Amino acid sequence: MKSVALVFTSRKKALTLLRSSVDRFEDDDGSSDLWAECDSEDTIEAVGEALGRYYRVTRVEGDEHAYQRLRKLRPDLVFNIAEGFRGPNRESHIPIICEMLGLAYTGSDALTLSICLNKARTKEILGYHQFPTARFRVIAPGAATAALNSFALPALVKPLHEGSSIGIRNGSLVRTRPELLARVRAVQRRYHQPALVEEFLPGREFSVGVLGNAPAYEVLPPVEINHRALPKGANHVYGFEAKWLWDNPAKPLPILICPARISARLAKRIRDLVCRALEILGVRDWCRVDLRLDASGNPHLLELNPLPGILPAPSDNSALPAAARAAGYSYQELILEVAKHALRRKTRTQSL
Numbered sequence: 370m371k372s373v374a375l376v377f378t379s380r381k382k383a384l385t386l387l388r389s390s391v392d393r394f395e396d397d398d399g400s401s402d403l404w405a406e407c408d409s410e411d412t413i414e415a416v417g418e419a420l421g422r423y424y425r426v427t428r429v430e431g432d433e434h435a436y437q438r439l440r441k442l443r444p445d446l447v448f449n450i451a452e453g454f455r456g457p458n459r460e461s462h463i464p465i466i467c468e469m470l471g472l473a474y475t476g477s478d479a480l481t482l483s484i485c486l487n488k489a490r491t492k493e494i495l496g497y498h499q500f501p502t503a504r505f506r507v508i509a510p511g512a513a514t515a516a517l518n519s520f521a522l523p524a525l526v527k528p529l530h531e532g533s534s535i536g537i538r539n540g541s542l543v544r545t546r547p548e549l550l551a552r553v554r555a556v557q558r559r560y561h562q563p564a565l566v567e568e569f570l571p572g573r574e575f576s577v578g579v580l581g582n583a584p585a586y587e588v589l590p591p592v593e594i595n596h597r598a599l600p601k602g603a604n605h606v607y608g609f610e611a612k613w614l615w616d617n618p619a620k621p622l623p624i625l626i627c628p629a630r631i632s633a634r635l636a637k638r639i640r641d642l643v644c645r646a647l648e649i650l651g652v653r654d655w656c657r658v659d660l661r662l663d664a665s666g667n668p669h670l671l672e673l674n675p676l677p678g679i680l681p682a683p684s685d686n687s688a689l690p691a692a693a694r695a696a697g698y699s700y701q702e703l704i705l706e707v708a709k710h711a712l713r714r715k716t717r718t719q720s721l
């Protein structure tokens with residue numbers, strides 16, 4: 370039986386660190402949204418259980434002790450869901466350790482993970498390849514904001530390198546110049562990083578799950594983000610409130626439509642865009658890509674999530690597990706597919 374180390378970033382540990390260290394995430398009201406990207410006990414449990422059907426599983430916190438633990442364990446495979454605790458390269462910490470120790474691991478490598486966590490860098494690369502992505506500007510803390518004087522409104526303001534809608538709220542959509550400048554300052558101050566200002570794409574929104582590897586990616590049925598399910602008067606932004614506050618297991622919002630009801634033509638356009646983007650960025654084993662249509666109905670890439678969210682309960686409305694279900698994979702099968710793809714890559718590399 371092969372051994373697998375499941376490496377995660379637990380919400381429990383993240384909250385302990387948050388209380389005891391300098392808080393890069395504190396909001397005006399003292400609340401924090403850092404926990405949003407970390408793994409809940411339910412997720413760690415569900416992934417461990419899925420892997421446990423075929424592998425001998427050891428659970429490893431992806432913290433500063435992970436290097437020594439993995440060095441001792443030397444598992445056949447590291448199943449990596451660790452988002453990391455700190456820094457703009459935090460999603461790369463475990464892949465770098467694995468690379469250094471020569472261990473096989475699931476998912477994309479450190480370079481791909483760090484690039485995709487930086488949404489502007491991702492857009493620059495996609496722009497080089499003539500991909501459609503919303504126009505944007507990056508404003509570092511303390512930098513001049515003159516570039517924003519002519520920036521078309523409405524705009525969406527977000528932190529440069531976050532995920533799970535950390536720093537993206539209903540108020541991130543700004544319609545006036547004073548609002549724009551205030552939001553840029555607020556993001557810089559609260560998240561201690563540059564603000565990314567993007568042209569607002571007002572159309573339908575989709576999230577597309579992918580399994581496997583180039584050139585034979587398996588694209589799962591697209592999921593539509595149903596903006597109409599948001600509370601009355603809310604902006605059409607799938608942000609922090611929409612993901613974590615307005616939608617909860619006690620009262621789930623019908624926020625995901627899966628599979629999305631779209632024409633075969635749009636489905637093909639989206640599929641082609643997604644596969645090309647993944648190939649260019651070197652994405653491996655799994656990913657979820659967010660896209661949105663402009664006012665003319667043309668799809669644009671918003672961001673890539675090479676370490677996608679995988680909340681296990683269907684009522685959690687997690688897009689990748691929902692897309693997998695629509696394709697006929699149970700949650701356990703989804704997790705095992707990812708492990709299988711990674712082990713296949715390992716065999717291929719060894720035979721080179």
Ligand SMILES: Nc1ncnc2c1ncn2[C@@H]1O[C@H](COP(=O)(O)OP(=O)(O)O)[C@@H](O)[C@H]1O
Pocket residue numbers: 488503525527531532533534535537567568569570571574605606607608659661671672
């Ligand atoms: N340029 C944009 N135009 C329109 N909506 C956007 C834009 N950027 C982000 N959004 C909205 O904000 C949500 C979160 O943005 P995203 O970049 O995907 O960040 P996260 O990493 O938090 O998921 C998207 O799902 C979408 O609803």
Ligand SMILES: [Mg+2]
Pocket residue numbers: 659672
């Ligand atoms: Mg997103």
